[in-house]
Amino acid sequence: MKFPKPILFLLPxxxxxxxFLMNRKPPGVVVIHxxxxxxxETVAASG
Known part of the structure; x- marks a missing residue:
């Protein structure tokens, strides 16, 4: 079976x-977003 690219991108x-849903730590989400x-943006700029 071949996986479409979007699935490979959405998996991580x-x-x-x-x-984050398991830990329920909104501050962590605010920091990591x-x-x-x-x-x-860096990847888009370098690409």
Whole structure:
């Protein structure tokens, strides 16, 4: 079976989302969201 690209991209996102849902720590989400955004922007800029 071949996995479409979006599934491979969303898999780590689902893992992180599940991690935060399990821990219920909104401050952690607030802290990590800008970090994720910065990484995404850096990858987009370098790509």
């Amino acid at each position: 996102v689902a893992v992180v989302a599940g991690y 800008p970090i994720t955004r910065t990484v995404a």
